[in-house]
Amino acid sequence: MSTPRPHVVHDTSVRVADNKLIRNTYTLLAMTLLFSAGTAGLSMMLNLPHPGVLITLVGYFGLLFLVTRLRNSAWGLAAVFGLTGFMGLTLGPILQAYLTMLPNGSQVVMMAMGGTGAVFLGLSGYALSSRRDFSFMGGFLTAGILVAFLAGLGAIFFQLPALSLGVSAMFVLLMSGLILYETSNLVHGHETNYIMATVTLYVAIYNLFLSLLQLLGFAGSDD
Structure with missing residues (x-):
């Protein structure tokens, strides 16, 4: 005699756990994001200079390593806010430059923010509602992000504006894919730690915003 009830209860408990994971994330x-916006605003108010590429990368990867080590403890939350707060501080001078150097700087910033929000909500909503499994994108995203990252460093150190714009366009596509990928991981249980899921989505949003900002800034400049 079959006993389907335990299976139903198990499925329900798994679904509740998944919903809790997504809600916590x-x-x-x-x-x-709010904390990062606050530190960016503080950086702008204090007119802090940008720390530079080297300090930004060391700070980012160092704090990311700390988050990864502490992801299963309460200290992981503090590390997440440390990472996102630091990234907000590095964002402030960039925003200040766009606001002061472009005649339509405020419009460019608002358009980049709106575009980032629309892309994130649209892609996350699609992944959550369709429940499609995008885990197959993992290898492609890893390789693409590595290539784009190295190309971005080359564009900075060799001062190649055209390459920099190309990298920004690549990052728009890659970060969009990363949002789909990580949201799918949450839905299908491939990611079970909400701290790491939060960091992945934050990084995707941060880079998507910066990439759109550069592309829109170039399109709206007089040069």
Whole structure:
């Protein structure tokens, strides 16, 4: 005689756990985005200079390593806010430059923010509602991000504006894919740690915003 009831209960418990994971991820993501915006605003108010590429990379990877080590403890939350707060501080001088150097700087910033929000909400909503598994994109995204990262460093050190714009366009596509990929991982249980999921989505949003900002800034400049 079959006993389907335990299977139904198990499926329900798994679904509840998945919903809790997604809810915790998006709650923490919203908090980190607000905190990052606050540190960016503080950086702009204090007119802090940009720390430079080297300090930014060392700070980012160092704090990311710390988050990874502490992801299963309460200290992981503090590390997440440390990482996102630091990234907000590095964002402030960039925003200040766009606002002061472009005649339509405020419009460019707002368009980049709106575009980032629309892309994130649209792609996350699609991944959550369709429940499609985008885990197959993992290898492609890893290789693409590595190539784009190295090309971006080359564009900075060799001062190649055309390459920099190309990298920004690549990052728009790659970060869009990363949002789909990580949201799918949450839905299908490939990612079970909401701290790491939050960091991945935050990084995707941060880079998507910067890439759109550069592309829109170039399109709106008089040069």
